[in-house]
Amino acid sequence: MIVNMFASEIDTPALVVDLNVMERNLQRVARYARDHGLRLRPHTKTHKSTRIGRRQLEGGAAGLTVAKVGEAEVMLGAEPADLLVAYPVIGRTKLTRLMEVARRTRVTVAVDSLFAARQISDAAREAEVDVGILAEFDAGFGRVGVAPGEPLVALALSIARLPRISLEGLAFYPGHIKSTDEEGLADLEQVARIVESVLADFRRADIEPRIVSGGSTPTLFHSHRVRGLNEIRPGTYVYNDLSTVRSGACALEDCAATLHCTVVSTARPGQMIIDGGSKTFSSDRLPNTAEPIFGYLMEAPAARFFKMNEEHGYVDISKAETEFSVGDRVRIVPNHVCAAVNLHDQVYGIRGDRVEEVWQVEGRGKLQ
Ligand SMILES: Cc1ncc(COP(=O)(O)O)c(C=O)c1O
Numbered sequence: 001m002i003v004n005m006f007a008s009e010i011d012t013p014a015l016v017v018d019l020n021v022m023e024r025n026l027q028r029v030a031r032y033a034r035d036h037g038l039r040l041r042p043h044t045k046t047h048k049s050t051r052i053g054r055r056q057l058e059g060g061a062a063g064l065t066v067a068k069v070g071e072a073e074v075m076l077g078a079e080p081a082d083l084l085v086a087y088p089v090i091g092r093t094k095l096t097r098l099m100e101v102a103r104r105t106r107v108t109v110a111v112d113s114l115f116a117a118r119q120i121s122d123a124a125r126e127a128e129v130d131v132g133i134l135a136e137f138d139a140g141f142g143r144v145g146v147a148p149g150e151p152l153v154a155l156a157l158s159i160a161r162l163p164r165i166s167l168e169g170l171a172f173y174p175g176h177i178k179s180t181d182e183e184g185l186a187d188l189e190q191v192a193r194i195v196e197s198v199l200a201d202f203r204r205a206d207i208e209p210r211i212v213s214g215g216s217t218p219t220l221f222h223s224h225r226v227r228g229l230n231e232i233r234p235g236t237y238v239y240n241d242l243s244t245v246r247s248g249a250c251a252l253e254d255c256a257a258t259l260h261c262t263v264v265s266t267a268r269p270g271q272m273i274i275d276g277g278s279k280t281f282s283s284d285r286l287p288n289t290a291e292p293i294f295g296y297l298m299e300a301p302a303a304r305f306f307k308m309n310e311e312h313g314y315v316d317i318s319k320a321e322t323e324f325s326v327g328d329r330v331r332i333v334p335n336h337v338c339a340a341v342n343l344h345d346q347v348y349g350i351r352g353d354r355v356e357e358v359w360q361v362e363g364r365g366k367l368q
Contacts, residue, residue: 001358010104012262012329013276015344019351021256022052022238029220029237030059034222041065041213041237043085044075046338048363049347051081052238053078059344063106065233068368069094072101077362084134084213085109086171088116088144094368095119099127101191103283108132108172110213110337112146124164132215133159134287137198139191141175148198153205160207169211173233176289180248188219192226199228220248241337244288255313257347258298258331258341263324270318274330277308281332282339295332300324307334 010016033040042056043065053064053075063082072083083105088096102124103109109132111117124131135156138145146152152170160167172195177187195212202209214234215223218238223232236243239257240250259281261274281294294313295301300320307314311334317324324330326349334340340365341347351359 013280014296016348039231046235051359064132071363074363082106095123102129110134110136112136121162132168136171139172169209255333263328274313284336298331
């Protein structure tokens with residue numbers, strides 16, 4: 001929707017994206033991927049909007065990534081040539097729906113069990129479609145993914161024998177690396193060694209993984225250090241957030257998304273209440289710190305957004321650089337933008353002080 005209003009007229013609380021910053025983020029990552037010969041299949045979990053998915057594809061992304069079948073259904077609207085579901089899809093109901101998606105575009109699923117692969121194979125056979133599979137291994141995060149070595153090779157060999165699914169390659173997610181300081185880079189080097197040993201195992205087993213898919217936003221611009229990696233799936237980079245700033249992967253000026261809120265109370269000295277709480281921001285904390293803050297106030301960096309109820313945000317302004325009154329507006333960079341986006345129906349895209357477009361977050365709340 002094209003609109004004609006000033007940013008200051010947007011009713012609050014609202015999710016607002018600076019289009020210049022978002023476009024710069026998209027271009028920077030597309031260029032990095034191109035320069036390093038990496039396939040880019042961005043995770044849409046951050047924006048959850050077909051409009052942004054389309055822009056990623058127009059910018060050179062080879063396909064899109066989702067976590068949920070419901071998100072895959074939504075992202076068909078961006079007309080990707082290829083959709084990766086980077087989450088184990090378990091159960092008949094979901095698989096029946098996923099096969100409908102697979103009738104409309106190429107679908108690949110990351111799996112870490114023969115159980116999941118068999119179910120997908122059965123569903124694909126019934127629906128008479130073909131589905132790609134990535135065998136997922138754990139590169140240190142300790143979430144999903146089989147252990148590198150024999151269990152991974154065994155899984156890959158079993159997948160290769162199942163009908164209507166084809167083993168396209170490997171997937172991992174370095175979600176345990178939240179910084180690119182010395183320690184973060186040492187952890188990434190450890191991931192690189194794991195990937196190398198996995199690829200050596202596969203050569204010995206005579207399996208050629210066409211795709212080796214990894215990559216997250218904190219490690220984004222160091223992805224080329226992981227030898228053998230040929231696909232990245234960053235999600236957060238489109239908007240970035242305070243966690244990304246703290247990880248060192250971007251600067252504050254690279255945060256495209258802010259929550260615009262209104263000051264609704266200054267009754268208590270040294271404190272203001274804003275009209276956004278956990279229903280606006282989510283309750284996610286910053287990783288690697290006990291610091292209880294829920295975002296960064298652009299208008300007053302020394303103000304401390306320290307507590308939330310559902311509709312109330314508590315901001316300590318005792319040390320703030322600015323005085324605040326009821327009715328003032330503030331812009332806040334959230335800790336975790338993906339979780340915040342999921343709470344909003346729509347996004348206001350601004351350029352300068354004008355709202356240029358408003359788009360829907362069609363993938364919000366798609367839990368199944
Ligand atoms: C499997 C998987 N791949 C890629 C991503 C994207 O990571 P980031 O948001 O750090 O870019 C995520 C994020 O949660 C993920 O779970």
